[in-house]
Amino acid sequence: MSGRARGGALRRFGRNIPAVAATVVLVAITLTALVGPMLYPVDPFDMVGRPASRPFDRFPLGTDVSGRDILAGLIHGARVTLLIGFAASFVATAVGVTVGALAGYYGRAVDTVLMRATDFFLTIPSFVLAVVLIAIFRPSLISVTGAIAAVSWPPIARLARAEFIAQRERDYVQACRALGMSDARIIVVQILPNALPPVIVVSSLLVATAILTESGLSFLGLSDPDAMSWGYMIGVGRTVLRTAPWMPAIPGMAILVTVMCINLIGEGLNDAFNPRLRG
């Protein structure tokens, strides 16, 4: 893809108002996660007040079942939630692209082995597999990130493979081969930049899925018990859903907004990279 085409993509993204708004909100959320704990230095696990006090009472968003500040939980939870979301998506993309690139570029036996392995992962419901993996490795930030990545990479691998198959017989690739370029160089330097745009779209949407998966896991009490995350807050608040509905609703809204932003950005990227697909 030439520099000009990329500039065009950026311009098209810039004209997509929902996507731009979503980017602004997501940047704000990310900034909160990064510097918020310094600006609002309340330990989210500290019992600071009476349990289940209402929002705007003594604490801006009230306290949870153990008298912990919900606003502090929201700010600190953003860190863990976003960290796991981005890290898991990054790992899944790296693994998926590697597998897909090798399978697509070499084809034949390599393709068969790698794609059957991918199929194996695709046949197991991903959430259930994540639960099993975490049960085996004990919940911690690393195991949760790893488990989400482990169940998220197969679609990326399939997509990357398809892109590589489409590209590998193109003239510019043939030319590189004729010039005696190594396979590794052709894959990384030549084909990858051309195959990447659709992968970026899917991988950005993957962040949203990863956040939802992490929330689901910590809702079930399967996330790192020593880390505050939004899903954990919902899980704690769920026990008092009918007496204190705001307790699960606040982190629930946070997840909703974040995931919606990421999806809008993903859509925007998709439209920007594939203008032909626009209706």
Add this chain to the structure above:
Amino acid sequence: MRPFSILVATACAAASLAGPAAAQGAPSCPKRGGTLTYSYHPEPTALSTIATSAVPVAIIATKFYESLLSYDGPELTPKPSLALSWTVSEDRKAYTFKLRPDVKWHDGRPFTAEDVKFSVEKIIRPFHSRGRVYFGDVEAVETPDPLTVVFRLKDVVPFFLNVFQPGEAPIMPKHAFDGIDMSTSGGVRSAEIMQKPVGTGPFRFKEWRKGSHVVAERNPDYWDKGRPCLDQIVLRVIPDGAARAIAVENGEVDLAPMSGLPEAEIQRLEGLPRIETSKKGAEALGPSMWLEVNLREKPLQDLKVRQAISLALDRSRIVDVVWYGQGTPARGPIVSANPTYFNAALKPYEYNPAKANQLLDEAGYKRGPDGIRFRINHYPLPYGETWLRLGEYVRQELGKVGIAVQTQSVDFAGWLKAVYTDWSSDTASAFTHNYSDPSIGVERSFTSYNIQKGATFTNSMNYRNARVDELFRKASREPDPAQRKAQFAEIQQILHDELPVIFLMEMSYTHVWNRRVRGLITNGISMYSSWSGVWKD
């Protein structure tokens, strides 16, 4: 003193002889039929208290198994069950039980004195968590005829007639253990009967679908004719506390025993017209909650470290915030509700994080550059949300004094294994029952002769104090009540000071049930009783 006690025992026996005859004649159930559904989390790991005496196991197992006696009232007055009558010798060292004739096991085989002898000698004494306390002083179990059992004791055991509770001394069929290696706990605890019970109780085992439910159905050949009143007892497995509360609220579940719901939900349900709640019916349990500490290694081996942990935790906060006020800060191993043996001279534990920091400094555990002195793990009891909140509180408060706590989430079987078999936990939240006598409920946790790999709710800490051993041994044989009181008072003072566990809270059980269930509260161990007289309107 002596003649009097014999008189009491025989009078009891005489009175109770008349009791069941009358009960059998009259229609003993106001209403027959129906299913009682209850829920308690976690799901039992087995259906026999020999495997583990944990609450979820004991509730269901006591419907299948009986013991020689059953009990009346909060003070547990013995009355006949598998034994029709009993006599106590003048020196209180021989107990003769006359067994009920024509009792059949659920598989149809006759129940005899041999089953009693086998259960006590081969199963309960070696493998029940309190078996050695109960029957350690039994020299011989004699069976002169198939319906007579004589226990000969080396020493006087003051609480001996309290022992024969269905959860504590369950009589099991000898023939079910044919071909099983009785020498290892693994052999016995993995026997088929642990999962598929065969007892003499009013209900027999029908089905256990793991993760879903356990069904107990009426035993049609039950010796107490006309009983049980219910057709079925169903244990529904509902891991989520809020869902359990909703199930009780809408009548899907009839009963949540022993504070089996989150405290917030109990308070909410209390106001509903169809729901009845009661704290009665658990008087003989005396639950005491603590942090079980592994004393095998430093730094927890260090008394100053344990004192610091104790100082860092605000017990009234735990009671008020985590347990919604349902409990009392603990002062030692015996609960303050025990009218006879609680040592009122014990000082309440202090909350003083500054002093905790100072003690940790003195003990040589300086804060590192990250503010951390040392790291320990914590296994919260997997009994539901409340225990997770406790674990979070402990982690939080200990973190403030520089002890980094890493929480381990495991299921119930994994928890039992880590704490009582692998001894790999540094700290774990746990609760045990005092029971009707400290020799029964307290001794097992603190004596060095009860450090048993694999036996649950024993001395997992590896606490060894020769004086404590000696005092417990003496007290379990002491006929003079004043002497016993003094012995237990000294034990409490030592344990209070040495902190083999971090005593936290005396719990208070609330049972929540639908008003259509009747006759539930009968004695001080109501949830561990057979429920043969429970009926549904």
